[in-house]
Amino acid sequence: MILTTIDHIPGAEIGEHYGMVTGSTVRAKHVFTDFMSGLKNIFGGEMGGYTALLEETRQQSIDRMVQQAEKLGANAVLNIRFATSDIAQGAAEIYVYGTAVKVR
Amino acid sequence: MEAIIQLITIAVLIAIGYFTGKHYEDTHFKSIKEREAALVNLPALTMPLKDVLRQQANQKAIERAELVMGNIVISPDYFKIFVGGLVSLFGGGLPVFESVVDRARRESVLRLKEKAMLVFGHVDMIVNLRIETSRIGGNSNEAISSVEAFAYGTAIKLKDAVHP
Numbered sequence: 001m002i003l004t005t006i007d008h009i010p011g012a013e014i015g016e017h018y019g020m021v022t023g024s025t026v027r028a029k030h031v032f033t034d035f036m037s038g039l040k041n042i043f044g045g046e047m048g049g050y051t052a053l054l055e056e057t058r059q060q061s062i063d064r065m066v067q068q069a070e071k072l073g074a075n076a077v078l079n080i081r082f083a084t085s086d087i088a089q090g091a092a093e094i095y096v097y098g099t100a101v102k103v104r
Numbered sequence: 105m106e107a108i109i110q111l112i113t114i115a116v117l118i119a120i121g122y123f124t125g126k127h128y129e130d131t132h133f134k135s136i137k138e139r140e141a142a143l144v145n146l147p148a149l150t151m152p153l154k155d156v157l158r159q160q161a162n163q164k165a166i167e168r169a170e171l172v173m174g175n176i177v178i179s180p181d182y183f184k185i186f187v188g189g190l191v192s193l194f195g196g197g198l199p200v201f202e203s204v205v206d207r208a209r210r211e212s213v214l215r216l217k218e219k220a221m222l223v224f225g226h227v228d229m230i231v232n233l234r235i236e237t238s239r240i241g242g243n244s245n246e247a248i249s250s251v252e253a254f255a256y257g258t259a260i261k262l263k264d265a266v267h268p
Contacts, residue, residue, distance in 0.1 A: 002169075002170065003170060003171040004169050004170060004171055004258045005171060005231075005232040005234065005256060005257055005258045006152055006153045006154075006169065006231060006232050006258050007152065008153075008154075009169060010153065010166035010169050010260075011166060037179065037250065040179040040250070041179050041180070041181075041182065041185065041250070042117055042120060042121055042124075042181065042182045043120070043121065043124040043125065043128070043181055043182075044121065044124060044125035044128050044129070044178075044179055044180055044181025044182075044184065045124075045125075045128040045132075045178070045179065045181075046132075046176060046177065046178055046179075047177040047178065047179050047240075047250055050177035050240055050250065050252070051175060051176050051177045051252075054175055054177065054240075054252060054254070055173075055175055058173065058175070058254075080171055080256075081234070082234075082236060082254065082256060083236075084236060084238040084252070084254065085238070086238070086239065086240070092238075092240070
């Protein structure tokens with residue numbers, strides 16, 4: 001599966017379009033990382049726990065999108081965009097969408 | 105008496121926040137500048153690939169084009185939060201927070217570039233770069249929050265023959 005944020009794959013021809021594929025994940029933070037981040041609000045600096053959590057969540061969203069694309073028979077997802085929103089206290093949603101295609 | 109103790113606690117927190125926050129910020133900016141200098145030959149562009157390569161090279165010269173990402177969550181220190189609270193009473197610029205988001209954005213792009221280099225071995229450019237900033241809620245009872253910067257784009261690797 002090839003993933004890009006551009007609208008084509010260089011040197012390849014797009015055979016079939018399958019329309020939009022999406023992946024979304026809602027994650028809440030961990031009590032312990034939250035306690036540590038409370039301390040970080042005093043000292044400043046990077047919140048490693050949150051960085052890792054969001055990275056993981058994004059990967060999960062991508063995996064879900066890729067699964068959907070595979071089901072359709074696509075071998076690439078183009079024009080990928082991300083959106084992040086905090087939908088509730090202490091929970092964030094990460095949404096990823098793109099266009100599934102088959103390239104030759 | 106209790107009020108005095110509370111005031112002292114806040115003053116101590118502000119002082120701790122000021123010094124540790126300044127230390128983190130200085131070391132972070134130093135590391136950002138060093139790494140940016142090391143990666144100066146890898147341009148990150150917000151344009152799509154078609155516009156970039158119009159004159160430069162044939163699209164057939166491209167070996168790989170793939171999604172790359174980088175992110176970071178940074179928290180402001182207690183001093184910054186205190187100053188932010190004060191300034192928001194009267195309005196006005198907030199340079200103390202500007203430096204926090206600036207650090208976050210630059211770091212996220214650096215991480216994207218470093219990851220791309222690690223995965224591809226060599227990358228010639230990043231195209232269609234997008235940076236997204238979002239607020240991560242802090243403690244449940246307070247409105248204190250940290251900022252996340254997330255950069256994503258497409259890493260372009262040209263075929264070896266094209267390299268000088």
